[in-house]
Amino acid sequence: MELLPLVCLCLLSCSGETSAAGDGVRVVVKEDDDAVLPCSLSTKDITGQTFDWKKDGQKEVFFYEDGQYYNNGKTGQDQQFIDRVSHFQDQLKNGDASIKITKTKMADSGNYSCIFPNLQRQTFYIELVVVGAAPRPFVTTLVVTNDWSLLQCEAHGDPLPTVEWKDSDDNTLNAEKPKVSERGGRSYITVNITVTKTDNYRCVATQETISHRIASVTAVRLTGAASEPSVTTIQTDDGTVLQCVVRGASPKPKVEWRDSSGNILPAEGPKVTERGDSYDIILNITVTKTDHFRCVVTQEEINHQIHAETYAHISEETSSKLIIGVIGVGVGIIGTLAVVFCVLKSRRSGGSNAATYGTNNASTEDKHDHTAGTESQLLA
Numbered sequence: 117m118e119l120l121p122l123v124c125l126c127l128l129s130c131s132g133e134t135s136a137a138g139d140g141v142r143v144v145v146k147e148d149d150d151a152v153l154p155c156s157l158s159t160k161d162i163t164g165q166t167f168d169w170k171k172d173g174q175k176e177v178f179f180y181e182d183g184q185y186y187n188n189g190k191t192g193q194d195q196q197f198i199d200r201v202s203h204f205q206d207q208l209k210n211g212d213a214s215i216k217i218t219k220t221k222m223a224d225s226g227n228y229s230c231i232f233p234n235l236q237r238q239t240f241y242i243e244l245v246v247v248g249a250a251p252r253p254f255v256t257t258l259v260v261t262n263d264w265s266l267l268q269c270e271a272h273g274d275p276l277p278t279v280e281w282k283d284s285d286d287n288t289l290n291a292e293k294p295k296v297s298e299r300g301g302r303s304y305i306t307v308n309i310t311v312t313k314t315d316n317y318r319c320v321a322t323q324e325t326i327s328h329r330i331a332s333v334t335a336v337r338l339t340g341a342a343s344e345p346s347v348t349t350i351q352t353d354d355g356t357v358l359q360c361v362v363r364g365a366s367p368k369p370k371v372e373w374r375d376s377s378g379n380i381l382p383a384e385g386p387k388v389t390e391r392g393d394s395y396d397i398i399l400n401i402t403v404t405k406t407d408h409f410r411c412v413v414t415q416e417e418i419n420h421q422i423h424a425e426t427y428a429h430i431s432e433e434t435s436s437k438l439i440i441g442v443i444g445v446g447v448g449i450i451g452t453l454a455v456v457f458c459v460l461k462s463r464r465s466g467g468s469n470a471a472t473y474g475t476n477n478a479s480t481e482d483k484h485d486h487t488a489g490t491e492s493q494l495l496a
Contacts, residue, residue, distance in 0.1 A: 140227075140241030146249040146326055147274075150218045153242045155230030157211035167213040168231045169201075177201055177228065178215050196223065220246045222274065248274035250321045253332045262339040263418050264312045269319030269332070272304045277321040277328075279307045284316045313420035314341040338420065340366030340394060342413045347426045356428055359400050360411030366394040369415045373401045376408040406430045 145151040155167070169177040175194040178201045179186055185203065186193040193201075200218050207214070213230055223246075230240040250273030259266035271279050276296070281289045291309035298304070311317060313336075320331040337343075342365035350357040362371055368388075373381045383401040403409060412423040 140243060142243045142245065144245045144247060144326065145220050146328065147222055147246055148219055148249075150216055151220050151224070151244055151246070152214055152216050153228055153230070153244060155213040155215075155240045155242070157213070157232070157235070157238070160211040161209045162211050162213060162232075163208045165232065166234050168233065169215055170229050170231070171197075171224075172226045173229065177217075178203065180213070217244075220244075222246050222248055247323070247326050248272075249326060249328045250277045250323055250330055252330050253279065253319045253321045255319050255332045255334045257334065257336075258308070264310055265336050265338065266308060266310050267317060267319075267334065267336070268306060268308045270304055270306045271319070271321040272302050273321065273323055273328075274303070275323055275325055276303050276305055277323045279305050279319060279321050281307065281309045282318045282320055282331075289317075311336055312338070312418060314338050314343070314422065338418060340364075341418060341420045342369050342415060342422055344422055345371070345411045345413050345424045347411050347424045349426060349428060355402050355404060356430060357400055357402050358409055358411075358426060358428060359398065360424070362395075362397045362413050364391070364394045364396065365413070365415065367415055367417045368395045369397065369413045371397050371399045371411065371413050373399065374410045374412055376410075381409075403428050404430060 141154060143151055143153060153169070155169075164182050166179075166181040168179050171177050171194070175196065176186075176192055177194065177197050179190055179192065180203060181190070184190050186201070187199065197217070201215055202218075203215050204212055213232075217224060225244055225246045228242045228244055230242065232238045250271050253269050253271040256268045256270075257265055258268050267281070269279055269281065271277050279294060281291045283289060289309060289311075291307050295306045296303060297306070307319070309317075316333055316335050318331045318333050320329065322329045342362055346361040346363075348359045348361070350359055358373065360371060360373065362369060371386055373383050375381060381401055381403075383399055387398040389396040399411065401409075406429050408425055408427050410423045410425045412421065414421045
């Protein structure tokens with residue numbers, strides 16, 4: 117009897133978890149998986165021996181006697197296990213009386229005993245726990261408005277799973293308190309959540325004790341909420357232009373371009389077209405460096421934000437042309453300003469000379485009149 121924990125620790129089920137528990141072994145498997153129940157007499161050959169497997173001390177699970185067994189010359193097996201239980205014939209010479217139960221059911225859970233009636237009635241005890249792995253959760257949209265939607269997720273399993281809602285970025289969302297109910301002998305857990313933006317939402321059911329997780333996805337499109345913008349790359353003589361197009365958004369969204377660091381970039385003035393209660397917006401930007409760029413659309417009134425990303429590769433040649441173009445434009449502006457300055461200066465200089473000439477001429481005439489007057493006085 118003391119040998120059991122040492123032996124059974126080395127016998128692992130091909131599907132499930134086997135562990136020593138007190139004077140016996142505990143095997144945990146998911147429903148519909150196969151379970152191996154270990155029983156061994158070390159290296160003693162038991163091919164000619166008898167061993168009997170029972171469930172809960174009474175149900176006949178499997179019986180072997182000197183080469184004959186249930187479904188092979190023996191009758192009396194419980195209906196629950198017919199055609200579902202087998203032994204390992206090639207391991208009998210090693211003293212291995214383990215059995216395999218295929219496609220386990222919740223009803224298979226219980227205490228099993230492996231008995232050797234002709235060997236001092238040695239008995240080994242195994243507990244089988246069949247857990248109901250949660251199926252895919254059932255998701256329903258209960259209420260839909262222009263600004264929000266009420267979603268419901270229902271899941272069941274044994275053990276009862278935990279349920280949480282996540283958005284498309286895998287963020288866990290605040291939901292209502294879970295509600296547990298009983299139907300048809302099963303426990304169900306229901307979790308509701310109110311969402312206020314267009315997105316894909318996941319209801320995730322998790323059973324940590326059996327390392328099982330499964331999810332269902334539902335798409336929510338709020339009326340007027342901006343869908344993912346369309347981003348296009350346009351090559352022009354002036355460089356690479358990125359164009360972001362948003363259509364049919366309501367309320368009017370804010371559209372902006374950002375680089376990979378999240379910096380808001382200066383762009384051209386947006387082109388806005390109003391169509392009744394919705395808006396079409398086009399926003400262009402000229403980029404001068406290689407990077408990932410995002411067009412971000414935000415509707416704060418309905419707590420909605422969505423974006424589209426694109427990659428722009430700017431070659432050195434393009435960058436050089438842009439730099440030369442900028443320098444050329446700068447030189448042209450400076451040259452124009454210089455010409456204007458010279459013309460203005462020339463005009464100012466010409467006006468000053470004319471004024472000086474007029475003053476000098478007037479002085480000469482005055483002098484002439486003064487001389488003439490003097491001469492007239494002398495003649496008189």
